[in-house]
Amino acid sequence: MSRRRWIGIVVAALAVPVAAGFFFVVIVDNVMSRFGACRIVRQRAFASPSGSQLVVVVWKSCGATVPDSTQASIIARGRTFSPESTPTFLSVLEHQDVLVAWSSEHAVRIGSISGTVQIYKRDQRVGDVTINYE
Structure with missing residues (x-):
């Protein structure tokens, strides 16, 4: 050979x-x-008064080893929400109903999160938007 x-x-x-x-x-x-x-289920999107920004609320489920959470982010209208690239300003334990009301183009109110829920993240500002929790 x-x-x-x-x-x-x-x-x-x-x-x-x-x-x-x-x-x-x-x-x-x-x-x-x-x-x-993880499985991300988009719950609602709340537009700012001019419609230029959205608060997006999602439920995140990652299986048995990680507890479910509710998260909220602010994105510009026309941009696609992505859990990997869109930072959250609110993250709480379990699935919660979150109410969002824009006071102005630069202020938003977040409500209806029960007092006994564990809060992972709760920012007061995102860019030029002030966030008030009620």
Whole structure:
């Protein structure tokens, strides 16, 4: 057998297990990432008086190991809400009904969060918008 043919057989023999291992890792990674994936359910969007901004309220569920939460963010009208790239200004334990009322273009009131709920995050400002909690 020629040297070139021998090298081809060795390379092929090594490539098959490497390729199979790669596909196995990809499949396992895909399955495992689904276990840790969170489900985001958009509840409501509240437009500012001019309609240029929105307060978006979502419920976030991440499975049995992470408690459910309610979150709120402010985004510019026309932009797509993304839980990965849109920062939250409010995050509370469990699914809560959040009432939002814009006082002006730069002030918003957040209400109806029961006093016994655990609060993870509660910012007073987002950019030039003041947030008041009632």
